[in-house]
Amino acid sequence: MTGHPSADAEPRPQDRDTAPGEPATPQRCGRGALATMLWLTSGHRRVIGVATALTLAGSAMGLAQPLVARDIVDAARHGRILWPLVLLAGLFAAEAVTGAVGRFLLERMGEGVIRTMRHGLIGHLLRLDMRAYGRHRTGDLISRVTADTTVVREATAQALVDLVSGALVSLGAVALMAWLDPLLLVLVAATVGAAALIVTSLLSGIRAAAERTQSAVGEMAADLERALGALPMVRVHCAEDREAARIGTRVESAYAAGVRTARLAAFMSSAVELAVQGSFLLVLVIGGMRVGSADSLGELVAFLLYASYLVIPLSSVFRAIGLIQRGMGAYKRVDQVLALPGESPSPARAPLPASRPCPVTAGPAAALAFREVHSAYRTGRPVLRGMSFSVPRCGQTALVGRSGAGKTTVFSLTARFYEPDAGTVLFEGRPAPELTRRACRSRIALVDQNTPVVHGTLWDNITYAMPDADPSEVERVMRMANLTELADRLPDGVHSVLGERGATLSGGERQRVALARALLTRPTLLLLDEPTSHLDALNEAALNKVMRDIAARCAVLLIAHRLSTVQNADRIYFLDAGRVIAEGTHDELLDRSPAYRELADAQVLRAPCSD
Numbered sequence: 001m002t003g004h005p006s007a008d009a010e011p012r013p014q015d016r017d018t019a020p021g022e023p024a025t026p027q028r029c030g031r032g033a034l035a036t037m038l039w040l041t042s043g044h045r046r047v048i049g050v051a052t053a054l055t056l057a058g059s060a061m062g063l064a065q066p067l068v069a070r071d072i073v074d075a076a077r078h079g080r081i082l083w084p085l086v087l088l089a090g091l092f093a094a095e096a097v098t099g100a101v102g103r104f105l106l107e108r109m110g111e112g113v114i115r116t117m118r119h120g121l122i123g124h125l126l127r128l129d130m131r132a133y134g135r136h137r138t139g140d141l142i143s144r145v146t147a148d149t150t151v152v153r154e155a156t157a158q159a160l161v162d163l164v165s166g167a168l169v170s171l172g173a174v175a176l177m178a179w180l181d182p183l184l185l186v187l188v189a190a191t192v193g194a195a196a197l198i199v200t201s202l203l204s205g206i207r208a209a210a211e212r213t214q215s216a217v218g219e220m221a222a223d224l225e226r227a228l229g230a231l232p233m234v235r236v237h238c239a240e241d242r243e244a245a246r247i248g249t250r251v252e253s254a255y256a257a258g259v260r261t262a263r264l265a266a267f268m269s270s271a272v273e274l275a276v277q278g279s280f281l282l283v284l285v286i287g288g289m290r291v292g293s294a295d296s297l298g299e300l301v302a303f304l305l306y307a308s309y310l311v312i313p314l315s316s317v318f319r320a321i322g323l324i325q326r327g328m329g330a331y332k333r334v335d336q337v338l339a340l341p342g343e344s345p346s347p348a349r350a351p352l353p354a355s356r357p358c359p360v361t362a363g364p365a366a367a368l369a370f371r372e373v374h375s376a377y378r379t380g381r382p383v384l385r386g387m388s389f390s391v392p393r394c395g396q397t398a399l400v401g402r403s404g405a406g407k408t409t410v411f412s413l414t415a416r417f418y419e420p421d422a423g424t425v426l427f428e429g430r431p432a433p434e435l436t437r438r439a440c441r442s443r444i445a446l447v448d449q450n451t452p453v454v455h456g457t458l459w460d461n462i463t464y465a466m467p468d469a470d471p472s473e474v475e476r477v478m479r480m481a482n483l484t485e486l487a488d489r490l491p492d493g494v495h496s497v498l499g500e501r502g503a504t505l506s507g508g509e510r511q512r513v514a515l516a517r518a519l520l521t522r523p524t525l526l527l528l529d530e531p532t533s534h535l536d537a538l539n540e541a542a543l544n545k546v547m548r549d550i551a552a553r554c555a556v557l558l559i560a561h562r563l564s565t566v567q568n569a570d571r572i573y574f575l576d577a578g579r580v581i582a583e584g585t586h587d588e589l590l591d592r593s594p595a596y597r598e599l600a601d602a603q604v605l606r607a608p609c610s611d
């Protein structure tokens with residue numbers, strides 16, 4: 001799926017920091033943060049090696065400059081400064097070039113880390129266990145892929161650049177200062193050490209504030225997605241102000257957390273600034289006093305330059321550490337998504353044999369069978385309680401029952417969005433657990449009332465499951481679903497863009513697009529959740545005829561609320577509280593089942609449209 005370490009690696013128990021209601025995440029404090037950074041960049045060791053070598057070369061050239069400067073100052077008394085000046089200019093230019101190349105390599109690596117992370121996140125998000133989607137908001141999940149990874153990118157690229165180059169230059173400066181003047185080095189180190197103490201005490205606060213900022217941004221995205229996804233409802237209930245206020249509270253939370261981060265970061269910067277100025281003052285005062293006594297002016301210049309080479313890179317190291325803490329706050333949210341459970345892996349067994357045309361295959365094995373299936377979305381709240389029925393390889397089979405009886409749940413289990421808690425689902429006589437999910441899903445097509453039309457052209461939507469479909473096949477299903485007229489009406493025919501969620505189509509048109517998409521795959525089992533609910537009388541009559549034709553070639557399982565649909569079914573299963581309580585044709589059930597009669601009388605089964 002991905003090369004992202006976290007997507008593949010099994011988390012170790014000691015790495016887990018589980019808060020109630022939160023998925024486990026590795027600990028990212030102190031050294032843990034640096035270890036995480038190294039782990040995130042583990043696939044880029046070579047680039048880091050080259051960039052480090054370049055940085056090292058650049059730093060060496062930078063460190064040599066004060067020595068040359070000292071010589072120039074000392075040699076100026078004798079007037080021989082041409083060659084030292086040329087050398088200094090050469091060092092300047094070479095340092096600039098190596099620095100630029102090294103920096104570019106590290107920045108590109110940062111982009112690479114985020115690319116891998118995003119691939120991993122997207123692949124994982126599309127394969128989560130279905131229950132996980134119910135527990136997380138779409139907008140928040142999207143913001144983890146977009147906003148959070150961007151913050152992590154800054155930490156991995158920019159901070160790593162500062163950390164590597166700053167640490168190397170500081171080390172070199174310390175060595176040379178120790179050689180030049182150990183006493184001044186001790187004074188500079190004491191000032192910088194005090195700043196380091198302050199910075200360290202602020203780090204956990206910065207990480208927590210950054211995490212709060214990112215969470216608030218995620219909640220803001222989720223609330224905005226909620227409002228934009230239900231705009232007609234928002235408008236018709238004049239709720240724009242309420243929604244704006246609601247989303248506004250998230251904006252305020254993000255602002256408050258951002259300001260807290262800024263406050264801590266500013267405090268940290270001041271500590272670092274003070275250390276820089278304090279060091280310079282110390283060097284100037286003590287160094288100046290000593291120049292008067294013995295040492296050369298050139299040595300004081302060199303020492304001042306080394307002090308700046310130590311303190312300025314160290315301040316960027318401190319800033320980088322702050323940035324890494326922010327990155328870790330964001331990475332925690334990325335890692336929480338990666339820790340969500342995916343669909344359990346399918347067994348690597350042989351797939352179902354290729355399906356044959358319906359009349360030939362009319363054998364003993366049903367296209368689909370449920371045997372004593374029990375299923376619950378939440379523990380202790382069973383939805384299916386011993387559901388048993390079978391769907392022959394040809395003909396229309398209908399599921400009928402009151403709202404909440406478990407009809408859609410049967411479809412979800414058939415599509416293997418969930419696995420039953422007990423009992424067996426059989427595809428063509430073979431238990432589902434023996435088959436791969438792909439094998440089961442490739443046989444079925446599903447049209448439910450919410451089957452989406454996605455942003456793209458009419459053609460894209462119809463051929464979604466088969467992007468390379470033959471145009472004549474597409475024409476065939478468009479005729480069957482009564483879409484030809486719609487395509488003629490659209491400005492660019494089948495290549496017209498349908499807008500977000502098919503917003504430019506009517507409900508009935510969307511339903512017919514979904515049906516055409518399903519028919520194109522020539523499924524063995526067609527699952528239809530009240531496929532005529534949005535259709536007018538003419539379209540419903542046409543679709544009922546199409547369904548009769550299709551049912552002659554494959555198994556059709558319908559969830560039916562309309563009398564017309566039910567009357568057409570070859571077999572009806574009447575569901576109540578998660579089990580089948582009666583079966584037969586419409587007339588047989590009217591005869592035999594008082595509960596079914598009551599349902600029909602109460603017009604829960606609605607009157608047919610004229611056929």
Ligand SMILES: Nc1ncnc2c1ncn2[C@@H]1O[C@H](COP(=O)(O)OP(=O)(O)OP(=O)(O)O)[C@@H](O)[C@H]1O
Nearest residue numbers: 134377378383401402403404405406407408409410
């Ligand atoms: N994702 C879910 N998480 C938790 N509970 C769910 C979920 N989906 C459905 N349920 C619950 O399961 C029960 C059965 O729902 P299901 O959608 O299967 O009923 P249905 O017979 O299709 O109803 P309708 O005719 O109204 O569509 C309902 O009580 C519902 O609240």
